[in-house]
Every structure is written in structure tokens, then in C-alpha cells.
Amino acid sequence: MSTLAKQIDTLAFDAKKAALSLQSIPVSKVNNALKTMAKLLKSETAMLQKENKKDLKAAKEKGLSSAMIDRLTLSDKAIESMVKGLKEVAALSSNVGVTYDERIRPNGLKIYKMRVPIGVVGIIYESRPNVTVDAAAICLKSQNAVLLRGGSEAFHSNMALGKLFTSALETAGLPKAAVQLIPSTDRSAVDMMLKKDQQIDLIIPRGGESLIRMVVENSRIPVIKHYKGVCHIYVSPKADINKAIPIVINAKVQRPGVCNAMETLLIDSKLPVKKRVQIINALIDNKVTLFGDSETMKLSSAIKKATEDDWYAEYLDLRLAVRTVNGIDEAIDHINTYSSHHTESIITESKQETAVFLQQVDSASVMVNASTRFADGGEYGMGCEIGISTDKLHSRGPMGIEDLTTYKWIVEGNGQIRS
Amino acid sequence: MSTLAKQIDTLAFDAKKAALSLQSIPVSKVNNALKTMAKLLKSETAMLQKENKKDLKAAKEKGLSSAMIDRLTLSDKAIESMVKGLKEVAALSSNVGVTYDERIRPNGLKIYKMRVPIGVVGIIYESRPNVTVDAAAICLKSQNAVLLRGGSEAFHSNMALGKLFTSALETAGLPKAAVQLIPSTDRSAVDMMLKKDQQIDLIIPRGGESLIRMVVENSRIPVIKHYKGVCHIYVSPKADINKAIPIVINAKVQRPGVCNAMETLLIDSKLPVKKRVQIINALIDNKVTLFGDSETMKLSSAIKKATEDDWYAEYLDLRLAVRTVNGIDEAIDHINTYSSHHTESIITESKQETAVFLQQVDSASVMVNASTRFADGGEYGMGCEIGISTDKLHSRGPMGIEDLTTYKWIVEGNGQIRS
Numbered sequence: 088m089s090t091l092a093k094q095i096d097t098l099a100f101d102a103k104k105a106a107l108s109l110q111s112i113p114v115s116k117v118n119n120a121l122k123t124m125a126k127l128l129k130s131e132t133a134m135l136q137k138e139n140k141k142d143l144k145a146a147k148e149k150g151l152s153s154a155m156i157d158r159l160t161l162s163d164k165a166i167e168s169m170v171k172g173l174k175e176v177a178a179l180s181s182n183v184g185v186t187y188d189e190r191i192r193p194n195g196l197k198i199y200k201m202r203v204p205i206g207v208v209g210i211i212y213e214s215r216p217n218v219t220v221d222a223a224a225i226c227l228k229s230q231n232a233v234l235l236r237g238g239s240e241a242f243h244s245n246m247a248l249g250k251l252f253t254s255a256l257e258t259a260g261l262p263k264a265a266v267q268l269i270p271s272t273d274r275s276a277v278d279m280m281l282k283k284d285q286q287i288d289l290i291i292p293r294g295g296e297s298l299i300r301m302v303v304e305n306s307r308i309p310v311i312k313h314y315k316g317v318c319h320i321y322v323s324p325k326a327d328i329n330k331a332i333p334i335v336i337n338a339k340v341q342r343p344g345v346c347n348a349m350e351t352l353l354i355d356s357k358l359p360v361k362k363r364v365q366i367i368n369a370l371i372d373n374k375v376t377l378f379g380d381s382e383t384m385k386l387s388s389a390i391k392k393a394t395e396d397d398w399y400a401e402y403l404d405l406r407l408a409v410r411t412v413n414g415i416d417e418a419i420d421h422i423n424t425y426s427s428h429h430t431e432s433i434i435t436e437s438k439q440e441t442a443v444f445l446q447q448v449d450s451a452s453v454m455v456n457a458s459t460r461f462a463d464g465g466e467y468g469m470g471c472e473i474g475i476s477t478d479k480l481h482s483r484g485p486m487g488i489e490d491l492t493t494y495k496w497i498v499e500g501n502g503q504i505r506s
Numbered sequence: 507m508s509t510l511a512k513q514i515d516t517l518a519f520d521a522k523k524a525a526l527s528l529q530s531i532p533v534s535k536v537n538n539a540l541k542t543m544a545k546l547l548k549s550e551t552a553m554l555q556k557e558n559k560k561d562l563k564a565a566k567e568k569g570l571s572s573a574m575i576d577r578l579t580l581s582d583k584a585i586e587s588m589v590k591g592l593k594e595v596a597a598l599s600s601n602v603g604v605t606y607d608e609r610i611r612p613n614g615l616k617i618y619k620m621r622v623p624i625g626v627v628g629i630i631y632e633s634r635p636n637v638t639v640d641a642a643a644i645c646l647k648s649q650n651a652v653l654l655r656g657g658s659e660a661f662h663s664n665m666a667l668g669k670l671f672t673s674a675l676e677t678a679g680l681p682k683a684a685v686q687l688i689p690s691t692d693r694s695a696v697d698m699m700l701k702k703d704q705q706i707d708l709i710i711p712r713g714g715e716s717l718i719r720m721v722v723e724n725s726r727i728p729v730i731k732h733y734k735g736v737c738h739i740y741v742s743p744k745a746d747i748n749k750a751i752p753i754v755i756n757a758k759v760q761r762p763g764v765c766n767a768m769e770t771l772l773i774d775s776k777l778p779v780k781k782r783v784q785i786i787n788a789l790i791d792n793k794v795t796l797f798g799d800s801e802t803m804k805l806s807s808a809i810k811k812a813t814e815d816d817w818y819a820e821y822l823d824l825r826l827a828v829r830t831v832n833g834i835d836e837a838i839d840h841i842n843t844y845s846s847h848h849t850e851s852i853i854t855e856s857k858q859e860t861a862v863f864l865q866q867v868d869s870a871s872v873m874v875n876a877s878t879r880f881a882d883g884g885e886y887g888m889g890c891e892i893g894i895s896t897d898k899l900h901s902r903g904p905m906g907i908e909d910l911t912t913y914k915w916i917v918e919g920n921g922q923i924r925s
Binding site: 107110111184190192196198201203205206288289303304307309311327329330333334336337338341423432441443445446447449450451452453454455456457458460461462466467468478479480481483484485493494495496497498499500501502503504505506 | 526529530603609611615617620622624625707708722723726728730746748749752753755756757760842851860862864865866868869870871872873874875876877879880881885886887897898899900902903904912913914915916917918919920921922923924925
């Protein structure tokens with residue numbers, strides 16, 4: 088076994104041990120660890136920024152884009168934001184230990200479920216070092232041990248943050264293996280991690296589609312993920328155009344580079360031409376490049392011809408696919424065929440159309456008269472977000488603290504045997 | 507693409523289409539389909555038994571054990587039991603469409619979850635043809651489409667049952683692709699099925715450990731499973747021996763070949779020797795062969811020496827591993843190390859010990875003063891069971907109709923945009 092393999096082995100084993108002990112501690116200890124970590128981020132800012140400079144120097148030498156360097160930088164503001172996040176997570180309530188679904192059986196057995204941590208969560212992510220702190224905080228708050236593998240660009244920053252977490256855990260009297268970082272940028276470390284199905288209970292990959300596909304292909308551990316966000320808005324003939332236009336613009340333009348931005352707009356052919364043109368022109372005024380089917384192209388000479396690929400595209404910029412559909416059924420068919428099942432919204436004043444759309448669209452979040460940009464843990468009132476799932480098992484859509492818990496069945500008897 | 511590959515493609519595609527339409531049908535239609543199927547099983551008994559004879563003939567030629575042939579036989583009694591099962595599932599309540607977890611956000615958005623079917627469920631199982639009917643009924647009741655791949659030994663029986671399901675679905679006005687069987691005994695059909703992650707949402711394998719490992723190794727679709735059941739009972743010094751002995755005997759002897767039977771008994775060294783001997787002798791009287799550590803071996807000359815392998819063993823017969831432990835912490839450590847995380851029970855009159863055991867044992871079902879044999883969907887009041895999960899995500903322990911559902915987020919707005 089290689090040195091690295093032995094290291095991963097030890098990390099996974101220690102994480103499992105820490106997870107078992109985290110199951111039965113009071114949440115106040117966790118909150119203390121989070122608050123201590125917040126203090127350490129401030130008192131150790133100089134050390135953090137010194138380590139961060141090593142990453143920044145390497146990034147500049149590698150010629151990373153200024154946007155990427157920006158995301159990598161542990162500025163005072165970035166650190167302040169992590170501090171704020173830690174305090175917010177510490178203040179959230181936890182439902183670990185809560186019991187529910189109780190039933191008394193005819194034989195007298197009392198059976199119920201108890202909410203418990205999942206165990207060991209593995210997070211595999213790219214570049215931004217703030218994910219190290221945010222993800223660890225949410226995992227810890229739900230009383231899970233976490234094994235973090237960040238991007239190689241942020242290696243020194245992440246290791247420094249990990250060191251502070253170790254210190255915060257020790258101060259709070261928690262096992263220091265509750266938060267661990269993979270101390271290697273070697274790609275094979277990820278493969279090794281993905282095989283530790285005896286120790287790691289859940290993998291959450293965060294990053295580009297290729298990272299996530301690699302994780303899914305190689306993991307023997309359950310993965311919760313979203314590959315991409317191809318979100319749709321359908322404007323029905325019964326839409327209020329004064330809601331439709333701001334929502335369409337907001338969903339595409341406010342922050343086009345994120346997964347809950349709209350990527351395809353479906354406009355009903357029964358919406359009066361004048362209103363359809365208004366929507367198209369509003370998009371063009373906002374510098375959106377449009378790719379449409381032939382029916383949509385009639386609305387403006389600025390619309391380019393869409394190919395089949397455009398219906399699947401996650402542009403993540405100011406491009407948008409637009410299709411004219413004949414009725415709500417065609418809109419729903421289009422969505423259920425091409426969507427990434429992240430978030431879809433209908434703009435309509437009809438209750439009947441709303442009911443059909445909400446029921447028949449098979450996506451994690453289905454909206455009416457709202458911007459797809461709202462699909463977010465914070466906006467849903469979770470207080471934090473560990474990721475967004477387009478999977479259907481365990482958790483769907485934005486995932487918060489409760490999504491990092493599971494349950495066990497408790498059976499209380501008085502000597503019952505089965506006949 | 508081979509003919510088989512094309513067939514699997516079509517089956518998966520049709521299942522997905524059926525699943526989308528099943529989302530929004532009234533559950534009364536599903537119940538009609540189940541009741542029609544029950545009637546067809548009775549009116550078509552002769553046809554079923556004729557097809558079943560083909561399987562039985564082949565099984566006898568292959569020299570299958572009489573136990574296996576027994577499980578394969580569609581006797582009048584076996585058919586009556588399927589009819590009963592269908593009627594019971596039809597009578598169960600369904601929570602598809604139920605909404606919960608509602609919150610109104612400061613911006614006026616109304617956000618809640620709606621319980622929905624998972625979509626397409628793939629079941630991969632061995633020999634017993636009754637699984638075809640039971641599994642299809644539970645999947646259908648929760649408004650999922652199901653793709654079934656049964657054991658090759660039951661091929662003709664399963665295809666005949668599938669034909670009846672098609673007819674029942676058509677009578678009830680449901681898409682006939684809601685229940686489909688893979689019409690091939692070719693092993694490669696399973697591999698093809700496991701790659702259809704765009705159409706199939708969940709795979710449930712039911713059978714021996716090697717089948718399940720093969721499925722996990724090859725699936726790109728989430729799998730819920732249990733490899734095996736290595737269930738423990740810990741007899742504390744504070745146990746009531748009049749509860750301990752009947753429970754220990756029941757857990758090992760009543761039906762040793764099933765996953766919720768006890769495989770390791772942990773006896774506390776502080777339990778008086780006389781009581782420890784009573785337990786051991788009761789097991790020996792019930793023809794149980796014991797494998798013990800050196801401390802336990804002192805209790806009877808009939809106890810053979812256990813090896814490390816015995817602590818991991820799922821015997822599924824009248825063998826039992828027995829270990830003497832020093833205190834509850836050692837018992838919990840042993841369980842969390844060697845258990846398959848299926849079901850464990852403590853026998854004690856101490857509330858404090860009960861609390862520690864229930865909280866710290868990391869298994870799907872944790873019991874006090876009850877036989878592990880109760881870990882079962884029927885016994886838990888679910889009315890049915892699609893399988894038992896030792897995984898931690900989505901569902902844990904016995905799985906019923908609700909475990910075959912998920913949720914989507916519904917967001918109701920009135921023109922809100924994100925700032």
C-alpha cells in the first residue's frame with residue numbers, strides 16, 4: 088500500500104470513529120466549536136493570508152483568470168463572510184435526536200424513528216477555499232464527521248483552514264477527526280476516497296460537470312449531486328406580462344453564471360404577438376443573445392437559429408434558448424425531456440394551469456410566478472446550503488442541515504417475541 | 507446496437523413515459539389495477555400454473571434443491587397469498603400529492619414540499635415469482651413505473667405474471683408500461699438496465715450478497731440494499747433473564763434463514779455465571795451450534811472456538827457466535843465494528859443503559875427487550891415491504907410505500923424577482 092493510500096485509510100478510519108462519537112454529544116459542543124472557529128479566523132487572519140498568498144502566487148504563475156484568482160483570494164472581506172457564515176450556522180436549530188412517526192403495535196411494541204447524523208460525509212470540490220469552511224460547518228452542525236478534498240489551486244489555504252478547525256474542535260472537546268482535509272493534491276487520492284464505502288456514507292461533489300461525472304463513475308459510495316442547471320420558464324397565454332417580463336429578465340440576467348439561472352424560455356403561441364415581442368425585446372435590451380426555433384425567429388431578426396443542442400445547453404452567460412410552444416402540455420413535455428430537473432417556473436394567472444404545471448413537471452423545484460433564481464437554501468429559509476440535488480433520492484433541490492441527517496428505527500419492547 | 511440492447515432501451519424509455527403519466531393520476535385507478543390483477547390471478551390460475559410447470563421442469567432437470575423448487579412453485583396456496591397481498595396493498599393509504607413543510611418567506615413566497623413518486627424503479631431479484639407481484643404492486647401503489655428483472659429459474663412464470671399485469675393495467679386505464687418485465691434471461695440485460703440512469707431512478711436488488719454486490723459494482727443508478735443481516739443481541743447484567751432467554755431463542759431459532767435472525771450474541775461478563783449458563787444451555791437445547799471466545803467457552807464444553815470470521819458471519823442457520831463483553835461500551839463497540847447495521851437489540855431493565863444503546867448503536871433498527879425478528883415492514887405496521895435497507899440515505903430499515911416516494915419543492919409567487 089502506498090503512503091498516500093495509508094494516509095487515506097487512516098483519515099477514513101478516524102473519521103468513522105469521530106462520527107460514532109459525534110452521534111451522542113450535545114449540540115452545544117458543536118456550536119462552541121463553530122464559534123471558536125469564527126474567532127480563530129479573525130485572530131489567525133495573518134497566517135491564513137500568508138498561506139493563501141502561496142496559492143495566489145502559483146495561480147498567477149499558472150495564468151489563471153482574474154475571476155478565478157478573485158474567488159481564490161482570502162481577502163479580509165472573504166474571511167469576514169466566513170466568520171458570518173459560521174455564526175449563522177451555530178445559531179441554527181438542529182433536529183438530531185428528535186423522534187417522530189411513533190406507533191404502538193397490537194403486540195405492545197412501541198416503534199418510532201429517531202433523527203440521527205448520516206455519519207461521515209465526503210465533500211469533493213473545486214477552487215474556492217470558503218467552501219472548506221461553509222461545508223465543514225454544515226456537516227459538523229448536523230453532527231457528521233467530514234472529509235474534505237478541495238481543489239489543488241487552494242491547497243495551502245485549505246490546509247491552513249483545516250489546521251484552525253482542528254484547533255477549534257480540540258478547544259470545544261470534540262474529536263479532531265470530525266473535520267479532516269485530504270493532505271494531497273494527487274488525483275488518485277480522490278479515487279481512494281471514493282472506494283471507502285465502509286467508512287464514508289455520502290459523497291457530495293461540488294464543481295463543474297466533469298468533476299461530478301468523474302465522481303459518479305468512480306464512487307462506490309452514494310452520491311448526491313447536480314450535474315447542471317438547465318432551468319426553464321414557461322410564459323402561458325394567461326400570463327400577466329407585467330410579471331412575466333421582470334421575472335424572465337431576472338432569471339436570465341441578474342446572475343447568469345449560476346445553476347438556477349434560466350437557460351430556456353418557452354413562450355406560448357397563444358400569447359398575443361405584441362406581448363411575445365415585448366418579452367423578446369426586453370431580453371435583447373438586456374444584451375441577451377437569443378437562439379430560437381423558426382416560429383420564435385419571426386418575432387425578431389436578432390434571433391439566431393437554435394439547434395437541438397441549444398435545448399440541452401447550460402450557457403451560464405447571456406445566451407438563451409427560446410422556443411414557441413403550443414399549449415401547456417407541449418411546454419411540460421419540452422421541460423420533462425430537456426430539463427436537468429433543477430428548477431422550472433410557469434408565468435400564469437390561471438389556477439388550473441398552475442395546478443397542472445406544479446403536478447406534472449418532474450423537477451426538484453417547480454414554481455409559479457417567481458424567478459428560478461430563488462432556488463437556493465438561503466431563499467428557502469434553510470439558513471445555509473450544502474448543495475443542490477437534482478437526484479430524486481434522499482434530498483431534492485437545495486440541501487440544508489436536515490438533509491445531512493437520516494433516521495434509525497427504535498423498537499421498545501417488554502419481552503416480545505415473534506410468533 | 508444488439509436486439510437486446512434495443513429492447514432494454516425501449517422498455518426504459520416506455521417506463522419513463524409511463525412514470526410521468528402516473529404522477530398525476532388518481533390513486534383509485536391504481537387500486538383498480540391492483541384489484542383487477544387479483545381477479546386475473548384467480549381466473550387465469552390454469553394458465554399461470556401451466557407456465558410455471560415449464561420452470562419447474564427445468565429446475566428439476568438442473569437438479570435444484572427441493573427447497574428452491576418449493577419457493578418456485580405457483581401452488582394454489584402461493585397464488586392465494588399473492589391475491590391477498592394485492593388486495594392489502596390496494597387497501598393501504600397513499601400519501602402521493604400530500605404537501606408539507608410549508609413556510610411563507612419575508613418576500614411573500616409560499617414554499618412547501620409535495621410528496622411525489624420516485625419515477626421508475628428497477629427491481630433485480632432471484633427465483634421466487636411472488637416477488638414479481640408483490641414488488642410490482644408496491645411500486646405501482648406509490649405511482650411509480652417498475653422494471654422487473656427476475657431470476658432465470660422463474661422466467662416463464664414471471665412472463666406470465668407480467669402479461670396479466672399488462673392486462674390489468676389496460677383494464678384500469680393505466681399505461682401498460684407501468685409494469686414491465688425484462689424479457690430475457692441474458693445476464694447482460696442486467697448490465698444494460700444498470701446503465702439507464704436517464705430513465706431509471708432507483709434500483710432495488712433483492713437476493714444473495716453476490717447478486718447485490720454485482721448490482722452495486724455496475725450501477726450508475728442509486729441503489730438501496732442490504733448485503734446481509736448480521737444482527738446482535740446484547741444481554742446486559744441488568745437483563746431480566748425471563749425476557750432474555752425467550753428473546754434470544756426466538757431471534758436465533760424461530761426462522762434462522764432470514765436477514766433479521768440473530769447471528770451474534772453478546773453476553774456481559776457481569777451477568778451472574780448461573781444466568782449465562784442458562785442462556786447457553788437454552789441455545790444448546792434448541793440445537794444451536796455455538797462459536798465462542800475463550801471466556802464464553804468456559805460456560806459449556808459444547809462451545810467451539812470462534813475465529814475472527816465468526817464475528818462477521820451471517821450463518822442463516824442454527825449456528826451462533828457468542829462473545830463475552832465487559833460492559834455496554836464494549837458491546838456497542840463490537841456491534842459498531844462487526845454489524846451489518848441491520849438490527850440490534852439490548853436486553854436490560856435499565857433505562858440509562860437503554861438510552862445509551864439506542865443512541866450509540868449505528869444500525870437501521872435498534873431495539874430494547876424485543877426479538878430482532880421484528881425488523882420487518884409488516885411488523886412495523888407498513889402493511890407491506892419492498893425490502894430492507896442497511897444504507898443510510900433515503901430509507902433505512904424496512905421500506906414500505908412511502909419509501910418509494912420523494913418530494914419536490916413548490917414555490918408559489920406573485921411576480922417576485924431576486925435582488
